[in-house]
């Protein structure tokens with residue numbers, strides 16, 4: 048325990064000084080310091096976007112951004128979490144939309160007021176070309192916007208910094224939904240496999256798996272060739 052204490056570093060959580068082990072992520076450091084996280088935490092693996100965090104390092108005027116579950120603490124870190132950022136989000140029925148530029152512009156006309164400043168790109172913990180996908184949306188290129196935003200985790204940090212008060216990630220998920228439903232090439236393999244399932248080609252295998260015990264299932268899973276040649 049003494050060895051651990053020697054290595055503790057000072058960090059400021061919500062303005063209060065704590066001494067924490069330097070190997071911890073921001074999220075674990077907050078828990079080490081006694082916080083019980085009920086907001087701003089989800090997957091703990093960098094996928095859900097619930098733990099958006101802003102921080103400064105003492106003596107450095109820059110503002111930094113990261114995910115609390117992925118970013119390791121540094122000495123003299125001043126940090127605060129943004130577990131929710133209020134943005135404009137329209138309600139729509141994807142089956143009633145068409146995959147056209149006008150659909151995006153009608154639902155979110157504010158897309159067109161993007162200044163192209165690039166602050167969103169600098170803020171993104173996923174290192175996405177946010178400015179780029181915004182430009183695609185302004186041109187009405189839904190497929191490119193969907194592709195460029197594919198790894199967005201909806202953390203909200205881009206919106207928090209945008210001088211034009213955009214809701215980038217809500218525009219982007221509309222693009223991905225339109226692309227997925229209307230524009231993405233259809234997989235013939237999938238169609239064929241679904242037809243096979245409906246005809247009962249795998250009925251006996253499925254019944255066998257349903258009847259198997261947990262250990263058998265674990266063994267079968269471990270032996271599975273996930274991506275056969």
Ligand code: SF4
Pocket residue numbers: 160161162163164165166167168177178181208209210211212213215
């Ligand atoms: S921060 Fe806002 S205004 Fe600047 S490029 Fe991104 S979306 Fe456009």
Ligand code: SF4
Pocket residue numbers: 096170171172173174175177198199200201202203204205206215216
């Ligand atoms: S595009 Fe915006 S909401 Fe999506 S991961 Fe990047 S910063 Fe977060």
Ligand code: FES
Pocket residue numbers: 087088089090091092093094095096097098114115116117
């Ligand atoms: S808790 Fe899900 S991304 Fe950090």
